Amino acid sequence: xxxxxxxxxxxxxxxxxxxxxxxxxxxxxxxxxxxxxxxxxxxxxxxxxxxxxxxxxxxxxxxxxxxxxxxxxxxxxxxxxxxxxxxxxxxxxxxxxxxxxxxxxxxxxxxxxxxxxxxxxxxxxxxxxxxxxxxxxxxxxxxxxxxxxxxxxxxxxxxxxxxxxxxxxxxxxxxxxxxxxxxxxxxxxxxxxxxxxxxxxxxxxxxxxxxxxxxxxxxxxxxxxxxxxxxxxxxxxxxxxxxxxxxxxxxxxxxxxxxxxxxxxxxxxxxxxxxxxxxxxxxxxxxxxxxxxxxxxxxxxxxxxxxxxxxxxxxxxxxxxxxxxxxxxxxxxxxxxxxxxxxxxxxxxxxxxxxxxxxxxxxxxxxxxxxxxxxxxxxxxxxxxxxxxxxxxxxxxxxxxxxxxxxxxxxxxxxxxxxxxxxxxxxxxxxxxxxxxxxxxxxxxxxxxxxxxxxxxxxxxxxxxxxxxxxxxxxxxxxxxxxxxxxxxxxxxxxxxxxxxxxxxxxxxxxxxxxxxxxxxxxxxxxxxxxxxxxxxxxxxxxxxxxxxxxxxxxxxxxxxxxxxxxxxxxxxxxxxxxxxxxxxxxxxxxxxxxxxxxxxxxxxxxxxxxxxxxxxxxxxxxxxxxxxxxxxxxxxxxxxxxxxxxxxxxxxxxxxxxxxxxxxxxxxxxxxxxxxxxxxxxxxxx
Numbered sequence: 001x002x003x004x005x006x007x008x009x010x011x012x013x014x015x016x017x018x019x020x021x022x023x024x025x026x027x028x029x030x031x032x033x034x035x036x037x038x039x040x041x042x043x044x045x046x047x048x049x050x051x052x053x054x055x056x057x058x059x060x061x062x063x064x065x066x067x068x069x070x071x072x073x074x075x076x077x078x079x080x081x082x083x084x085x086x087x088x089x090x091x092x093x094x095x096x097x098x099x100x101x102x103x104x105x106x107x108x109x110x111x112x113x114x115x116x117x118x119x120x121x122x123x124x125x126x127x128x129x130x131x132x133x134x135x136x137x138x139x140x141x142x143x144x145x146x147x148x149x150x151x152x153x154x155x156x157x158x159x160x161x162x163x164x165x166x167x168x169x170x171x172x173x174x175x176x177x178x179x180x181x182x183x184x185x186x187x188x189x190x191x192x193x194x195x196x197x198x199x200x201x202x203x204x205x206x207x208x209x210x211x212x213x214x215x216x217x218x219x220x221x222x223x224x225x226x227x228x229x230x231x232x233x234x235x236x237x238x239x240x241x242x243x244x245x246x247x248x249x250x251x252x253x254x255x256x257x258x259x260x261x262x263x264x265x266x267x268x269x270x271x272x273x274x275x276x277x278x279x280x281x282x283x284x285x286x287x288x289x290x291x292x293x294x295x296x297x298x299x300x301x302x303x304x305x306x307x308x309x310x311x312x313x314x315x316x317x318x319x320x321x322x323x324x325x326x327x328x329x330x331x332x333x334x335x336x337x338x339x340x341x342x343x344x345x346x347x348x349x350x351x352x353x354x355x356x357x358x359x360x361x362x363x364x365x366x367x368x369x370x371x372x373x374x375x376x377x378x379x380x381x382x383x384x385x386x387x388x389x390x391x392x393x394x395x396x397x398x399x400x401x402x403x404x405x406x407x408x409x410x411x412x413x414x415x416x417x418x419x420x421x422x423x424x425x426x427x428x429x430x431x432x433x434x435x436x437x438x439x440x441x442x443x444x445x446x447x448x449x450x451x452x453x454x455x456x457x458x459x460x461x462x463x464x465x466x467x468x469x470x471x472x473x474x475x476x477x478x479x480x481x482x483x484x485x486x487x488x489x490x491x492x493x494x495x496x497x498x499x500x501x502x503x504x505x506x507x508x509x510x511x512x513x514x515x516x517x518x519x520x521x522x523x524x525x526x527x528x529x530x531x532x533x534x535x536x537x538x539x540x541x542x543x544x545x546x547x548x549x550x551x552x553x554x555x556x557x558x559x560x561x562x563x564x565x566x567x568x569x570x571x572x573x574x575x576x577x578x579x580x581x582x583x584x585x586x587x588x589x590x591x592x593x594x595x596x597x598x599x600x601x602x603x604x605x606x607x608x609x610x611x612x613x614x615x616x617x618x619x620x621x622x623x624x625x626x627x628x629x630x631x632x633x634x635x636x637x638x639x640x641x642x643x644x645x646x647x648x649x650x651x652x653x654x655x656x657x658x659x660x661x662x663x664x665x666x667x668x669x670x671x672x673x674x675x676x677x678x679x680x681x682x683x684x685x686x687x
Contacts, residue, residue: 032056032059032060033052033055033056047069047091047094049090049091050091050095050128050131051128051131051132053124053127053128054091054095054128054129054131056124056128057095057098057099057121057124057125057128058072058094058095058098060102060121060124061098061099061101061102062098064102064105064106065101065102065105072094072097072098072101073094076093076094076097080093080097080447080448083448084447084448084449089448091131092129092131092448093447093448095128095129096129096144096447096448097447099125099128099129099145099148100148100447102121103122103125103145103148103149104148104415106118106121107149107151107415107420107423108415108423110423113151113186113189113190113193113424114190119182119183119186120179122145122146122149122152123137123179123182123183125145126141126142126144126145126146127141129141129144129145134176135179136169136176136177136178136179137176137177137182138175138176138177139159139162139166139175142158142162142177143155143158143159143162146158146161149415149420150348150351150415150416150417150420151189151193151351151354151355151420151424152186152189153355154348154351154352154355154375155453155454155457156375156378156379156388156453156457157352157355157372157373157374157375157378159461160372160373160378161355161359161373162177164359164364164368164373165177165181165182165185165362166181167364167366168181168362168364169181181362184361184362185358185359185361185362186358187361188357188358188359188360188361188362189354189355189358191358191361192354192357192358192361193354193424193426195357196215196216196217196350196354196357196426197424197426199215199216199217199218200214200215200216200426202215204218204241205241205243205248205260208248208260208262209243210245213243213244213245213246214243214244214426215241215242215243216242216243216244216320216324216350216353217241217242217317217320217353218239218240218241218242219239219240219305219313219317220237220238220239220240221239223252225306225307226238226239226252226306227239227240227249227303227304227305228278228289228303228304228305228306229249229251229261229301229302229303229304230278230289230301230302230303230304231299231301231302232299233281233282236251236252237251237252238250238251238252238257238258239252239257240303240317241260242317242320242321242324243324244324244346244349244350245264245265245266245324245328246262246263246264246265246266247262247263247265247292247321248260248261248262248263249261249263249303263292263294263297263301264294264296265321265324265325265328266328267328268329268332269294269295269296270294270295271292271293271294271325272291272292272293272294273290273291273292273293273318273321273322273325274290274291274318275287275289275290275291275311275314275318276289276290276291276300276302277289278302278304286304287311287314288304288305288306288307288311288313288314289302289303289304289305289314290302290303290305290314290317290318290321291303292321303317305317310367312367315369315370316356316360316370318370318371319356319370319371319373319374319377320353320356320370320374322371322374322376322377322380323349323352323353323374323376323377324349326349326376326377326379326380327345327346327348327349327376330345330376330379330389330392330393331345333389334389334390334393334397336393336396336397340418341396341397343418344396344416344417344418345396346418347416347417347418347420347421348375348376348417349374349375349376350421350426351417351420351421352373352374352375352376352377353374355373356370356373356374359373376389382460382461382463382464383460383463383464383467384456384459384460384463385460387456387459387460388453388456388457388460391452391453391456392453394452395451395452395453481570481575482575482578482579482582483567483570483578484566484567487564487565487566487567488562488564491562491563491564492562506518506643507642507643507645507646508646509646509647509648509651512647512648515643515647519640519643519644522639522643523636523639523640526632526635526636526639527632527636529632531635595670598670598671598673599665599668599669599670599671601671602668602669602670602671603615603668605671607669607671608668608669611664611667611668614664625637
């Protein structure tokens with residue numbers, strides 16, 4: 001006792017006597033830590049480099065696997081590569097090894113999500129991975145552990161999912177996730193699974209659904225909140241059903257529902273699904289609808305989701321409909337037609353929809369972008385999303401392996417999405433499943449490293465951050481008002497306008513000496529065939545200018561801003577007049593263009609023979625020159641003709657020639673046009 005300090009004595013009293021009340025209520029984690037410390041095998045089961053929480057997690061994993069921590073360490077040393085077993089990385093990598101092996105076994109148990117012990121274990125794994133003793137979880141730990149259970153998270157959307165969960169945590173210590181929110185999320189997943197299972201086992205659409213087609217979501221079952229289908233000027237209330245292959249709408253009848261209409265999402269029909277505005281009598285007032293368009297329909301079909309405030313209901317349906325469409329587009333693109341790979345892709349989309357439904361259970365006050373929580377939706381948005389899908393296709397198509405095959409060194413294989421869905425009681429697809437059949441390896445987890453899919457996602461995330469920064473600058477320079485935007489455009493085009501004015505000055509021979517030198521120099525270049533070299537040197541000059549500006553911008557670290565003189569502000573009436581004038585000028589331009597096209601039509605069809613004869617002679621002369629002269633000589637002749645028109649010797653003759661050409665052009669009548677009014681009765685279709 002004399003060798004013990006007062007601190008050691010106090011800690012012993014806290015552990016062994018009734019002084020525990022000084023520390024408040026003890027948790028189960030504290031009990032396990034105390035149990036390990038007091039056990040005879042404490043020295044062999046305790047890794048000093050790990051936190052107490054990490055040691056407890058390793059002990060729990062060893063119990064699940066039915067082996068001791070020492071045996072797990074021996075297995076890890078035998079299976080892991082040399083880089084993973086480095087002393088500095090050994091504790092965390094061994095923790096990952098234990099967690100991934102335990103999770104791969106735990107998720108095979110039916111109803112694991114309803115097990116509170118499993119929920120707590122997965123969260124404690126994330127806490128232990130950070131090795132800092134904080135009872136909350138950060139993004140890196142969540143992204144590392146959660147995707148090992150496909151129903152909880154997916155590698156592609158993991159960061160966005162953490163952001164949504166963390167935002168609802170109201171954490172005061174930064175971007176951290178609390179267990180209460182995480183547990184509520186898993187509870188929402190369990191409820192979403194039960195709901196989808198009951199829907200998929202129902203008899204709805206049993207006589208029209210294809211074999212293996214399962215129901216994912218239903219809306220409009222409550223008569224006070226129907227879904228409205230708009231086709232043309234007609235509107236029908238009814239029920240909307242989404243399956244893993246199509247969209248069905250059943251109009252409400254007096255006591256039942258009408259025969260369902262099927263809108264395919266699996267066939268390649270060039271479908272376009274987008275948000276749409278609706279309103280009475282064809283007006284576009286309410287942003288609460290989804291438009292479905294395909295080559296199999298004569299006109300788009302609009303599904304409206306009425307609600308008093310906002311358009312959350314529409315946003316949810318838009319996201320999940322697109323998810324089903326995008327997963328089939330992905331399978332068509334990479335030729336994934338049948339088998340386990342197809343089931344895996346559909347299961348990945350189904351698990352994404354289940355996660356979105358679980359997020360809805362949280363009752364978040366802030367709006368959620370559901371498309372960011374669905375993997376195939378997100379790949380459609382992210383820069384490099386096609387590379388993510390290509391990596392996913394390579395992993396899912398080339399690795400249909402038997403689990404009994406020997407794995408790569410240092411690699412573990414977690415349960416795939418299709419196996420996960422099967423364990424949850426949601427069977428999608430037609431591939432047979434048994435414990436002895438080959439399984440698809442897509443949930444590859446590399447201890448101490450990342451798999452190809454994670455690498456592709458990280459690279460895409462980096463590119464996305466650059467796009468976001470660039471978009472912020474774009475949003476910052478947008479200005480309002482036609483006059484202001486015209487002023488900005490004029491300032492941006494000022495160098496081009498200056499060069500154009502300089503060339504016009506040379507062409508009109510305002511300074512005969514400069515024009516003569518330019519003409520002589522250009523003719524020599526054309527004669528020697530150096531036109532290509534001129535463009536090459538111009539491109540090199542632009543590249544050199546960019547490099548110089550980059551060097552100076554690095555040295556000065558400032559951005560050259562464009563300074564524009566803002567025009568005088570206009571009131572509402574002046575703005576309306578400016579818009580009216582712009583529309584009138586645009587209308588005049590369209591009319592002039594139509595007149596030119598009608599006169600050319602008259603010349604081509606010889607509606608006026610005299611004008612057509614002269615036009616034909618001019619075409620024949622031009623064709624003869626192109627046949628007799630080389631391209632180099634032809635370019636030189638055209639250049640000399642155009643550039644020397646307003647030279648002092650030719651100015652008078654050019655003016656007379658241009659006058660005769662204008663008179664000839666004005667003498668050509670336009671081809672006649674007959675405007676026919678469309679009869680509405682002709683468009684009516686009999687049913």
